[in-house]
Amino acid sequence: MDSSSDDELEQWLEEEEEIAAADDDLYISIALLAEAEEEEKRNKKKQRGAIPGSTVVPRDRRRFRMSKNLFLRIVDEVESHDDYFRQRANAVGLLGATPVQKIVGVFRMLAYGVPADNVDDVVSLVESTMNEAFKHFVRAVVEKFGEHLRWMTQQVYLL
Structure with a gap:
């Protein structure tokens, strides 16, 4: 080369x-x-809320826990006391909400203080059904477990 x-x-x-x-x-x-x-x-940061740029107040993230056995015992007692909580078929033959669904929604309403329309994401029940379940649950608990309940004291009112 x-x-x-x-x-x-x-x-x-x-x-x-x-x-x-x-x-x-x-x-x-x-x-x-x-x-x-x-x-x-x-x-x-992801946009939260309906208005862009608005601040969202964080909610209290405490979680209330209950043993599964206690929860299922309450479900069984309430279901046996009030027929509203029994799972029934509708006119078409489709099964309605289970007792566990209804009572989970009621417990969430009680524990977290949320309205009935906020629990429909969790239990897939409409607001009217949750309100009705709440009323039936309170009546059933008072009638079934009334002897174990205590009256609220002045200290509880102050909280």
Whole structure:
């Protein structure tokens, strides 16, 4: 090989290295931009509430727990006391809400102080059914467990 072809080859190799380095820089830049966009998405606060930019007051996140056996005992006692809580078929033959569904909704209303229309996401029952279940539940508990209940004292009213 002559020196001119060696020079051309060296020049061509240098150009290829420069192009490869530029491509590497481009790929690195694209990767950094993509990573920055993902980080921005993770850190961006989600819009909450109906009005953009409005502040939402955080709710108390306490969770009230009860043993499964106690809950099922209450369900059985209330179901045996009031026929409203029995699962029945409607006119078409489809089964209605289960006693557990109704009583879970009632317990959520009592424990968290939420209205009946807020528990429909959890138990899939409409507001009117939950209100009716609430009334039946309170009557059944007072009639069935009344001897174990105590009257509210003045201290409870002050809380």
